Amino acid sequence: MSGNDTAILAFKIITIVTTIFMRISLLPDFQRMRKMKSTGDMSVLPCVLLYANCYLLCWYSYAVDNIIPLFLTAALGVICGAIFSVFFYRWTAHKRDVMRVFVISGVIMLLETIYGLTALLGWTGQSRSSTGTTLGVLVIISSVGLYASPMATIRHVIQTKTSSSMPFTMGVVNVINSLCWVVYAILVGDVFILVPNASGALLGSIQLILTCIYPRKAPSDGQIISAVINDPRAGSLQSSCVEQALLSVVINSPAQESRENRKSGAGDSANFVALRSPVG
Structure with a gap:
């Protein structure tokens, strides 16, 4: 060969x-x-x-x-x-x-x-x-x-x-x-x-x-995303106005999520949601 x-x-x-x-x-x-x-x-x-x-x-x-x-x-x-x-x-x-x-x-x-x-x-x-x-x-x-x-x-x-x-x-x-x-x-x-x-x-x-x-950007710890949603309870015939609820979402990294889990959640609002970031 x-x-x-x-x-x-x-x-x-x-x-x-x-x-x-x-x-x-x-x-x-x-x-x-x-x-x-x-x-x-x-x-x-x-x-x-x-x-x-x-x-x-x-x-x-x-x-x-x-x-x-x-x-x-x-x-x-x-x-x-x-x-x-x-x-x-x-x-x-x-x-x-x-x-x-x-x-x-x-x-x-x-x-x-x-x-x-x-x-x-x-x-x-x-x-x-x-x-x-x-x-x-x-x-x-x-x-x-x-x-x-x-x-x-x-x-x-x-x-x-x-x-x-x-x-x-x-x-x-x-x-x-x-x-x-x-x-x-x-x-x-x-x-x-x-x-x-x-x-x-x-x-x-x-x-x-x-x-x-231009490297990839990951969501930062504690990044807050707010959204306004319609409250379905506001659809009654007796109400002439449409109420709205504010939903706040915090994107946490796994490390921050671990820290947050050790804290008391007593002060959290009913409209507060913490989500784990899919990155990292």
């Missing part, structure tokens, strides 16, 4: 490992969503583009006969992206908008399926090599969209001065994984793997820079 073959084998293994981490890199963000029962400011695009891009990669890798590592890691991406998308839909408050994105991605994947089948069966008059080239161009476009998806809220990040809408772990793993694929692409001479991953490394680095400039 030559030195080049050894290097290719080594980077096949490395890319498989780093890509597995890339596929599950949204887990910390989804763990946070599970605790909060909300998707917060995060966009659904990273989830959708993960399975949509990997689905296209499955067709490309089959066309160019790159089963390991490309087809294997792409199939894993389809599964992970689909699972993440289901849970995102469960916790999001914008189900109609998310469903619209799902439908659009489904239509695109259907078109990819039709083209992939007809081309590989020879009905388009293309050779297998030509089909691989066409799919490769589509992979570049789709992959750049995947890597740029966390940047979709860049204006929101700059306006709010917080990167909470950007999946941080995904950004870190993305840079490492993309660089590994760049080296592998150079070794095997595949420009359709090289270009999107070079773009991914660049866009991922920009995301990390923004995360450092």
Whole structure:
């Protein structure tokens, strides 16, 4: 085995490992969503583009006969992206908008399926090599969209001065994984793997820079949120005015909650509620 073959084998293994981490890199963000029962400011695009891009990669890798590592890691991406998308839909408050994105991605994947089948069966008059080239161009476009998806809220990040809408772990793993694929692409001479991953490394680095400039903000101890609610008892026919009740909510960290539990609650108002912060 030559030195080049050894290097290719080594980077096949490395890319498989780093890509597995890339596929599950949204887990910390989804763990946070599970605790909060909300998707917060995060966009659904990273989830959708993960399975949509990997689905296209499955067709490309089959066309160019790159089963390991490309087809294997792409199939894993389809599964992970689909699972993440289901849970995102469960916790999001914008189900109609998310469903619209799902439908659009489904239509695109259907078109990819039709083209992939007809081309590989020879009905388009293309050779297998030509089909691989066409799919490769589509992979570049789709992959750049995947890597740029966390940047979709860049204006929101700059306006709010917080990167909470950007999946941080995904950004870190993305840079490492993309660089590994760049080296592998150079070794095997595949420009359709090289270009999107070079773009991914660049866009991922920009995301990390923004995360450092605008770090996530956690609720501060004792942060008070007040809300005015209608008192349902004010709906009697004898009353001509609508009474209102003021509800004060204090968000406590676990440490502060422990301190508060040791204090007497005799002085608390009936309209006072202390909540534990989901962060920390």
